[in-house]
Amino acid sequence: MDPILKGRNLVKRYGRVVALDHCDFDLYPGEILAVIGDNGAGKSTLIKALSGAVIPDEGEVTLEGRRVRFASPNDAREAGIETVYQTLAMSPALSIADNMFMGREVRKAGIMGKLFRQLDRTHMEQFAREKLNDLGLMTIQNITQPVETLSGGQRQGVAVARAAAFGSRVIILDEPTAALGVKESRRVLDLIKDVKARGIPIILISHNMPHVFEVADRIHVHRLGRRLCVIDPRDHSMSDAVAYMTGAKVPEGTLTPA
Amino acid sequence: MSSDSDHYETSVRERREEAVAAFDERDKGLMGRFHHALHVTPALVPLIVLIASIAVFGLLIGDRFFSPFSLTLILQQVQIVGIVAAAQSLIILTAGIDLSVGAITVFSSVIMGQFAFRYGIPPVFAVFAGLIFGLLCGLLNGFLVSRMKLPPFIVTLGTWQIILASNYLYSANETIRAQEIEAQAPLLQFMGTKFTLGGAVFTYGVIFMLLLVLVLAWVLKHTAWGRHVYAVGDDPEAAQLSGVNVRGTLLSVYGLAGLICGFAGWALIGRIGSVSPTSAYEANIESITAVVIGGISLFGGRGSILGALFGALIVGVFSLGLRLLGADAQWTYFFIGLLIIAAVAVDQWIRKVTA
Numbered sequence: 001m002d003p004i005l006k007g008r009n010l011v012k013r014y015g016r017v018v019a020l021d022h023c024d025f026d027l028y029p030g031e032i033l034a035v036i037g038d039n040g041a042g043k044s045t046l047i048k049a050l051s052g053a054v055i056p057d058e059g060e061v062t063l064e065g066r067r068v069r070f071a072s073p074n075d076a077r078e079a080g081i082e083t084v085y086q087t088l089a090m091s092p093a094l095s096i097a098d099n100m101f102m103g104r105e106v107r108k109a110g111i112m113g114k115l116f117r118q119l120d121r122t123h124m125e126q127f128a129r130e131k132l133n134d135l136g137l138m139t140i141q142n143i144t145q146p147v148e149t150l151s152g153g154q155r156q157g158v159a160v161a162r163a164a165a166f167g168s169r170v171i172i173l174d175e176p177t178a179a180l181g182v183k184e185s186r187r188v189l190d191l192i193k194d195v196k197a198r199g200i201p202i203i204l205i206s207h208n209m210p211h212v213f214e215v216a217d218r219i220h221v222h223r224l225g226r227r228l229c230v231i232d233p234r235d236h237s238m239s240d241a242v243a244y245m246t247g248a249k250v251p252e253g254t255l256t257p258a
Numbered sequence: 259m260s261s262d263s264d265h266y267e268t269s270v271r272e273r274r275e276e277a278v279a280a281f282d283e284r285d286k287g288l289m290g291r292f293h294h295a296l297h298v299t300p301a302l303v304p305l306i307v308l309i310a311s312i313a314v315f316g317l318l319i320g321d322r323f324f325s326p327f328s329l330t331l332i333l334q335q336v337q338i339v340g341i342v343a344a345a346q347s348l349i350i351l352t353a354g355i356d357l358s359v360g361a362i363t364v365f366s367s368v369i370m371g372q373f374a375f376r377y378g379i380p381p382v383f384a385v386f387a388g389l390i391f392g393l394l395c396g397l398l399n400g401f402l403v404s405r406m407k408l409p410p411f412i413v414t415l416g417t418w419q420i421i422l423a424s425n426y427l428y429s430a431n432e433t434i435r436a437q438e439i440e441a442q443a444p445l446l447q448f449m450g451t452k453f454t455l456g457g458a459v460f461t462y463g464v465i466f467m468l469l470l471v472l473v474l475a476w477v478l479k480h481t482a483w484g485r486h487v488y489a490v491g492d493d494p495e496a497a498q499l500s501g502v503n504v505r506g507t508l509l510s511v512y513g514l515a516g517l518i519c520g521f522a523g524w525a526l527i528g529r530i531g532s533v534s535p536t537s538a539y540e541a542n543i544e545s546i547t548a549v550v551i552g553g554i555s556l557f558g559g560r561g562s563i564l565g566a567l568f569g570a571l572i573v574g575v576f577s578l579g580l581r582l583l584g585a586d587a588q589w590t591y592f593f594i595g596l597l598i599i600a601a602v603a604v605d606q607w608i609r610k611v612t613a
């Protein structure tokens with residue numbers, strides 16, 4: 001089987017910092033791939049390079065075997081790649097519904113939509129409410145309230161719901177449970193499994209080893225801006241995984257050599 | 259290395275302590291509800307201040323102030339600032355600022371006048387040229403802000419001087435008299451055309467200002483572009499990541515603001531009758547004042563353009579009211595200064611999200 005999303009030789013420099021150092025990446029159809037690594041290892045930069053938020057200095061990205069050159073997150077979204085960024089990328093003063101549809105607003109049918117470009121708020125609010133209910137993450141009464149009035153966990157829930165609702169090829173989650181309580185984390189993990197059951201592959205960046213080992217099919221260990229190895233969670237313990245990513249131990253019996 | 263995984267487990271356990279936020283409309287008390295109302299309807303404060311100030315001056319002065327004639331006189335007096343404040347609102351919503359609006363306004367009016375009189379171009383085309391000039395100035399600002407990533411304050415500090423100086427150089431400081439315009443190119447004074455409704459006196463310029471603000475308020479609320487303007491002002495990086503064309507939005511906002519200033523230049527000729535290169539140059543500060551009193555946050559992303567109209571009207575009510583009371587004109591500035599500081603304090607309070 002060929003990877004659905006592939007990165008080769010990706011390089012991204014920020015001044016003197018090399019955030020990505022000739023990094024390779026593979027995501028296979030239908031799988032949950034966890035990406036783990038120390039803070040500053042370059043995980044976020046890697047997924048940004050895959051989702052059009054960062055344009056790599058070198059290297060190439062292929063989606064379903066075709067070379068892609070995303071110039072913006074919108075390009076990637078149009079190709080079906082949906083991302084929850086670590087920073088969540090929401091406009092605090094705007095409503096939940098506005099945020100869910102930011103950049104892909106739905107216009108009304110007929111002359112009001114076509115000529116006056118009026119948004120179909122009823123539809124967007126209805127859809128947003130449904131998706132949040134599906135997620136069961138929260139009992140939001142008012143879909144029109146500003147995102148800044150939500151707790152950190154609720155915001156994360158909205159961001160995850162947005163990605164799950166619109167992602168058709170690949171869903172990328174950068175530390176989606178970092179601000180969540182146990183119950184909310186549980187729901188996000190269930191959602192991840194749901195999405196996988198729909199046949200959509202997921203990239204999950206997380207520091208939470210129990211979560212990673214619970215849901216991941218494979219684990220991409222990221223170290224110093226590149227892929228150190230890919231391990232099968234059934235063959236390695238959590239403490240091994242942590243040892244690899246901190247450099248305390250050198251991996252053996254890995255799925256992909258560096 | 260088990261200590262490390264322990265560490266992860268503790269962090270999981272620690273997060274467990276965090277209350278899973280429940281989300282219900284608890285009774286937040288009167289203050290809380292007021293805070294929420296302001297959050298949702300930011301134009302509420304300036305509207306209340308406007309109504310209160312009309313009521314107070316009405317009580318103090320009586321019919322001389324509280325009459326259709328006087329109240330519509332206020333509309334006429336604030337029309338230029340009101341139109342420019344609409345442009346300024348758009349810019350400030352994107353967390354920018356435009357110091358060049360007054361300069362664009364006056365140079366646009368000068369171009370309309372000079373094109374018609376110096377080159378004998380038909381007035382329709384002269385007006386059109388003035389509007390295009392405003393648009394181009396705005397696009398220049400927008401290009402420097404969005405492409406060159408220069409701070410809006412610096413960019414427009416520069417273009418303000420450049421445009422204003424060019425305005426004096428080009429016009430050779432010459433005024434085109436009202437009678438000449440009336441005789442040869444009345445279209446230039448079109449926005450000053452008056453009509454009465456009972457005792458109320460309106461001009462097309464006033465109607466234009468009101469329609470402009472209403473249309474922009476609708477567009478900002480009901481179109482994707484409008485939502486993007488807010489998103490860009492709120493957090494440009496987040497907007498970019500969620501698929502907003504940040505540069506394009508900024509460019510369009512500055513361009514539109516320039517075009518609106520072109521219209522303000524046209525309205526300016528209607529208001530003063532003549533074309534004078536020394537008029538309206540202080541519209542930049544006046545428009546910023548109106549926007550701030552109108553409750554639009556200088557940090558971007560918050561506020562309503564209706565508020566800016568109310569802000570301009572508040573200034574108009576104070577100037578006329580105090581004048582009719584026979585007070586020194588300095589009192590107007592005194593009170594406006596107080597209002598500005600009060601408005602910013604309220605903005606800070608609204609932004610404090612405890613709701």
Ligand SMILES: Nc1ncnc2c1ncn2[C@@H]1O[C@H](COP(=O)(O)OP(=O)(O)O)[C@@H](O)[C@H]1O
Pocket residue numbers: 014017018019037038039040041042043044045046
């Ligand atoms: N926009 C940026 N500007 C400058 N340096 C950056 C930027 N983004 C990331 N970096 C640097 O790149 C490195 C990798 O960061 P990041 O990808 O966020 O790591 P991780 O997500 O694994 O914690 C860090 O050293 C970080 O400081």
Ligand SMILES: [Mg+2]
Pocket residue numbers: 043044045086174
């Ligand atoms: Mg990160």
